[in-house]
Amino acid sequence: MKLTLEQLRVCYGETVALAGLDLEVASGEWLGLLGPSGSGKTSALRAIAGFERASGGRVLLDDDVVADGRTHRPPERRGVGFVFQEFALFPHLSAAQNIAFGLRHLPKDARAARVKRLLARVEMAEYADRAPSALSGGQQQRIALARALAPDPPALLMDEPFGSLDPALRGLVRERVVEALRAGGRTVVFISHDIHEAFAIADRIALLRDGVLQQIGAPEELYGRPTSAFVAGFLGPVNLIPGDAAGQRMSTALGDLRLAHEARGPRAAVVRPHMFAIDPGGVAVTVERRVFRGDRVELAVRSGSGAAWQVDLPTSSDARPGDTLRLAVAGAVWTVPSDGIV
Amino acid sequence: MFRTLSYVGWALLLLAGCKSEPVEKAPVEKAEANAEAKAEEPAKPGELVVYVGRNLSLVKPLIEKFEKQTGITVKTRDGKSAELAALLVEEGDKTVADVFWAQDVDSLALVASKGLFAEVPEGVKFEASKLFTGRSPHWIPLSGRARLLAYNPKKIVASDLPKSILDLADEKYAGQVGWAPSNASFQTFVTALRAAKGEAAAEAWLRGLKDNGAKTYAKNTPIIKALGAEEIALGLPNHYYLLRQKATDADFPVEQTFFADGDIGNLINVSGAGITKGAGNRANAEAFLSFLGGKEAQQYFADETFEYPVRADVKGNARLVPLADLPRIAPELDLDKLGDREGTLALLQKVGLL
Amino acid sequence: MNRRFSLRPLGALPLYLPALAVVATVAIPVGFVALRASEASWADASAWLLRSRTAELLFNTLALGATVVIAASAIAFPLAWLVTRTDLRGRGAVTLAAILPLAIPGYVMAYALRSLGGPLGAGQAMFGLTFPRLDGFVGAALALTLYNYPYFFLTFRAAFERLDPAQAEAARALGAGPGRVLLTVHLPRFVPAALAGALVVGLYVLGDFGVVSLMRFDTLSLALYASWSRMEQGSLLALMLIGLTVFLLLGEAWITARRARGATSGLGAARRPRPVALGWLNAPIWTGIAALVLLSVITPVGTTIHWMAEGAAHFDAGELAAAAADSLRAALPATALTVALALPVAWLARRGTRLARIVERAAQLGYAIPSLALALGFVVFALRTVPSIRETLALLWIAYAAHFLMLAMGPLRGTLPLLSTRHEEAARSLGAGPLGVLWRVTLPALRGALAAGAALTLLAILKELPLAKLLAPLDSRPLAVSAWAFADEALFADAAPYALTLLGISAFSVAAVLRMGREAT
Known part of the structure; x- marks a missing residue:
């Protein structure tokens, strides 16, 4: 199923949650919605499901307009599955009954068979008759997922599906869920606060801020070629090093950098901590702090001109606070407009 | 906001519809409607x-x-x-x-x-x-039902009993009397008292008894029970409550008597x-x-x-007491004067008994 | 812009119609009272309302209400804690004993307590102890406390069961002892439950007639009954009582509004904390509970049985059966109607719209209107609009629904917020329409609360007097009316079979309803 949002607006009283969002999710695609709290990602998801009314713009499922400023197709007639962050299992129904909830159209036998199959698929067969309150968080999550999948919706919306699982469980559950869902070939839109999670499972990521889409694209694109300082910063630790771009080159406190694209005027170079390397011809910096991370060493350094940077070096580095290092960036760097950088 | 207001508006309209309809009907129509309702x-x-x-x-x-x-x-x-x-x-x-x-x-x-x-x-x-x-x-x-005086002989000797109901305001009976100002029979007595002795005298008597610490009961039966339990020595009930009590419990330790002949306390x-x-x-x-x-x-x-x-x-x-004796015992009074409960309630309220 | 409340037309209508019906139903008697009160001359009215006696009655009423609310919650809170949070032996039996007083009519309680004292009292006969007969303020407060504390017990118990032990653990980890945890973590969480209980009990005390009359304690409602034949003044008093109620309701609303309602995101896994071990305390605690049960249950029930024994069963079984049938015919459909109205009203109330608040307040007002005024209001209304329902049970059912809606809503008010809107949304994303959600998710999940509301309503209706007396069809004499008619004439032996049957039916129906609710969980 293809999902299309055109200039979608969602308001709560005076508060604008979404200010005209355009988004297209191809059939079978996995889209991750990212953004800080209050950026409108939950509103977008709920508007697609039909839980929120659009106060402007349109929502299309395939070529079907299900919502515009005037009409609103109720959620039960949209055929879109939804997995809640808190799972929202019906407390008065057993695990199996929860899964069977959306299968009323099936004859009894077929329903029972499907419930059984789904329970097996999420490896919960022996918990069929348990009440939700007698299940652990991970088990509830699997039941919630099975419940959403039971009617075989062509699109599935997930609001922080793994958010309330403890980290130890999280990776494992996620892998299984993704595997199970990918097999169905259905369209998935999910919200995540975990950037690595989003990178791992999304085909594309849409980053929102204050109800406005900042950038959309493949994870690599957003990470490597952000269009703004905000996007660059949101997706991971970054040094935004201001400078004056002149075509293919830019002069900065880190020296003369080669650019990955043509640019002119004041820009900021996007230098991820891991892009630094020890270079005898590089800029001299003083190490101020060192944190051992196992696979790398994180350093806080300060240049002679007073600029502070975050630098990742291989574990083999034995740089200590007070040491002087010479650093350079290898290869071409990406830049973003320098406005909004303090 | 507008939505909410409009709902309230609807509710009011609904109400207005309910309430005003019958009032607006012409009297004749209304009477006819009644007749119909009655007939069916x-x-x-x-x-x-x-x-x-x-x-x-x-x-x-x-x-x-x-x-x-x-x-x-x-x-x-x-x-x-x-x-x-x-x-x-x-x-x-x-x-x-x-x-x-x-x-x-x-x-x-x-x-x-x-x-x-x-x-x-x-x-x-x-x-x-x-x-x-x-x-x-x-x-x-x-x-017919007579008002009279009920008493517990253990709490008071017969010779100390008052001759008139008006004596009960006397200091001698302080804290000993039980009455029921909210009871209809008592209120009828007050109406009679007003008719016989005048408004001022009735008010004075009520205030006197109240200041004398008369205990208030809901009605006649609790007065009889309270007499039996020695909470009080004297009570002002109708005549038949004690008789009913004694019909089930002959040893019930309470007696009753009329006041002196013709006393207003003996109201029938x-x-x-x-x-x-x-x-x-x-x-x-x-x-x-x-x-x-x-x-x-x-x-x-x-x-x-x-x-x-x-x-x-x-x-x-x-x-x-034989019926024949009642005319002697009962006060002289026109029964038709006993209709002014309004006045009695007003007086009881004024005195602070209601 | 204003799209906050996306009430889908199809889903909202079935909710709004009952809500509007409730507002209209309560408005009828209030309108009646106001109308009759307006017939009093202003000078007359002000002179009468401003006299010192009225102030005295007002003071008495408020003092009694406050005392009963405080005393009843003081009994109920530890009791609720004991049955939910400790390893006290026989918690089930204690729970039952703490609910039973609800089945006892107030006047039976008052008679029974009074019969304990005095030289002829049961205390003398059984233990050779003579103590003064209870009456006045103390007697009224005691009797009202003893059969009203179950309302507090029920709300507190529910609150204890919802309490998240994690908060207490967090407090303990921060160095707070059990006492401080109770005061700073638990007690604040009980404010809503306490308010709900205080509202039910306080309003009940405002309107009580039976107990205060037997205990010889003058209150506004007693004066109202006494002013019965002067309707204008009676109505003024009734207006005053209603005003007092509105004042209380506003107070409650003010307090509730100032406290953020505990946000609950879902039902999740309600973790049960380890029960507090009572150890040697079991014995003294049981002694205390036994004393409470002796006073609140055994005394009134024993008194009734004693009456029965005295009268040596010369009652008419046919009449008794007829009275029982009258009781059930009045109470069962009325309870069903009340609960059916309570659900949408409580539902709306949760949505927090202004209309919802109005409807909720209307339900509370309906509970607080003096029954006499309520009954007369409905008589006049029926005769002026649909005279044909005057002599049918339907009028009584409607009046009961208006009067007791608040009781039915109580447990729902507590439980609805726990049912997250996520559950509705989940159901809708799985293809259930608004009514389907109501039928398949909301109702089943609320079964316990609905059952509890039904039980409270049923008990109240079975015991109720003034409405039954004036609104029941001709020749209908429910158990409560029959029992009262005999007891009122001190024909206790005759009253006993009716009172006992009433107690039996009450206890049985409550047990049945509660079991129905429990099966769900």
Whole structure:
């Protein structure tokens, strides 16, 4: 199923949650919605499901307009599955009954068979008759997922599906869920606060801020070629090093950098901590702090001109606070407009 | 905001619709509607609707006897006389009641004063003792009930008993008296007191007794019980409560007596009944009143409820002071003056007893 | 812009119609009272309302209400804690004993307590102890406390069961002892439950007639009954009582509004904390509970049985059966109607719209209107609009629904917020329409609360007097009316079979309803 949002607006009283969002999710695609709290990602998801009314713009499922400023197709007639962050299992129904909830159209036998199959698929067969309150968080999550999948919706919306699982469980559950869902070939839109999670499972990521889409694209694109300082910063630790771009080159406190694209005027170079390397011809910096991370060493350094940077070096580095290092960036760097950088 | 307001608006409209419709109807239309409602509702032959302002269980055998004799089915609604009187007033001409049988004159007078009673036809009236006969053409007396003094001999010796009810305000009886200012029978007495001695004297007596620490009870029965429990020494009940108590417990340690002859404290009150103006079963209602005034029913009041029959030709209960002595004992009073409960309630409220 | 409340037309209508019906139903008697009160002359009215006696009555009423609310919650709170949070032996039996007083009519309680004292009292007869007969303020407060504390017990118990032990653990980890945890963590969480209980009990005390009359304690409602035949003044008093109620309701609303309602995101896994071990305390605690049960249950029930024995069973079984049938005919459909109205009203109330608040307040007002005024209001209304329902049970059912809606809503108010809107959304994303959600998710999940509301309503209706007396059809004499009619004439032996049957039916129906609710969980 293809999902299309055109200039979608969602308001709560005076508060604008979404200010005209355009988004297209191809059939079978996995889209991750990212953004800080209050950026409108939950509103977008709920508007697609039909839980929120659009106060402007349109929502299309395939070529079907299900919502515009005037009409609103109720959620039960949209055929879109939804997995809640808190799972929202019906407390008065057993695990199996929860899964069977959306299968009323099936004859009894077929329903029972499907419930059984789904329970097996999420490896919960022996918990069929348990009440939700007698299940652990991970088990509830699997039941919630099975419940959403039971009617075989062509699109599935997930609001922080793994958010309330403890980290130890999280990776494992996620892998299984993704595997199970990918097999169905259905369209998935999910919200995540975990950037690595989003990178791992999304085909594309849409980053929102204050109800406005900042950038959309493949994870690599957003990470490597952000269009703004905000996007660059949101997706991971970054040094935004201001400078004056002149075509293919830019002069900065880190020296003369080669650019990955043509640019002119004041820009900021996007230098991820891991892009630094020890270079005898590089800029001299003083190490101020060192944190051992196992696979790398994180350093806080300060240049002679007073600029502070975050630098990742291989574990083999034995740089200590007070040491002087010479650093350079290898290869071409990406830049973003320098406005909004303090 | 607008949405909410509009809902409230709808609610108000709905209400207005409900309330205003009947008021706007022309009186004639309304009367017709009533007649229709009446016609299609209770007028089945062989039925009678009685509002019973007395304790139903006490008079039920009598009603059943009437049903057996006449084949008429009697439907009842029972409650306190004052309650039912107020209900009748609110129901007005739309009431289903054919007969209102009350245990005090005030309630009958209230209903009569609103013009809700038809006159009792001559054929139904009977020769009642003069003591019980009022001049109202709207209701007939059915049984008599005397006010008197009940006391616990363990708490007070007979020689110390007051001669007049007015003496109870005396310091000698401080904290010893139990009364029931909210009780209808007591209120009828206050009405009589006002009629006999004047407003000022009645007020003075009420204040005197109140300041004297008289204990307030809800009604007659608790006064009798409190006397038995030695909470109080003296009480002001109707005459039959103690007799009923003694009928089940002969050793109950309470006695009762009249005040001196002619004292206002010996007031004789009556229960009675009238026929409503819109009675759908008028003939049955008349038959019922005739029955209650008949010898059999009168004998029942004497024997079973320990009241005074109102017919001179019926023998009273042996436990009672003979009917013949009552005219001597009772105060001189016009029963028709006992209708002013409004004034009595106002006085009781003024004194702070209600 | 204003799209906050996306009430889908199809889903909202079935909710709004009952809500509007409730507002209209309560408005009828209030309008009646106001109308009659307006017939009093202003000078007369002000002189009468401003006299010192009225102030005295007002003071008495408020003092009694406050005392009963405080005393009842003081009994109920530890009791609720004991049955939910400790290893007290026989918690089930204690729970039952703490609910039973609800089945006892107030006047039976008052009679029974009074019969304990005095030289002829049961205390003397059984233990040779003579103590003064209870009456006045103390007597009224005691009797009202003893059969009203179950309302607090029920709300507190529910609150204890919802309490998240994690908060207490967090407090303990921060160095707070059990006492401080109770005061700073638990007690604040009980404010809503306490308010709900206080509202039910306080309003009940405002309107009580039976107990205060037997205990000889003058209150506004007693004065109202006494002013019965002066309708204008009675109505003024009734207006005053209603005003007092509105004042209380506003107070409650003010307090509730100032506290953020505990946000609950879902039902999740309600973790049960380890029960507090009572150890040697079991014995003294049981002694205390036994004393409470002796006073609140055994005394009134024993008194009734004693009456019965005295009268040596000369009652008419046919009449008794007829009275029982009258009781059930009045109470069962009325309870069903009340609960059916309570659900949408409580539902709306949760949505927090202004209309919802109005409807909720209307339900509370309906509970607080003096029954006499309520009854007369309905009589007049029926006669002026649909005279044909005057002599049918339907009028009584409607009046009961208007009067007791608040009781039915109580447990729902507590439980609805726990049912997250996520559950509705989940159901809708799985293809259930608004009514389907109501039928398949909301109702089943609320079964316990609905059952509890039904039980409270049923008990209240079975015991109720003034409405039954004035609104029941001709010849209908429910158990409560029959029992009262006899007891009122001190014919206790005759009253006993009716009172006992009433107690039996009450206890049985409550057990049945509660079991129905429990099966769900």
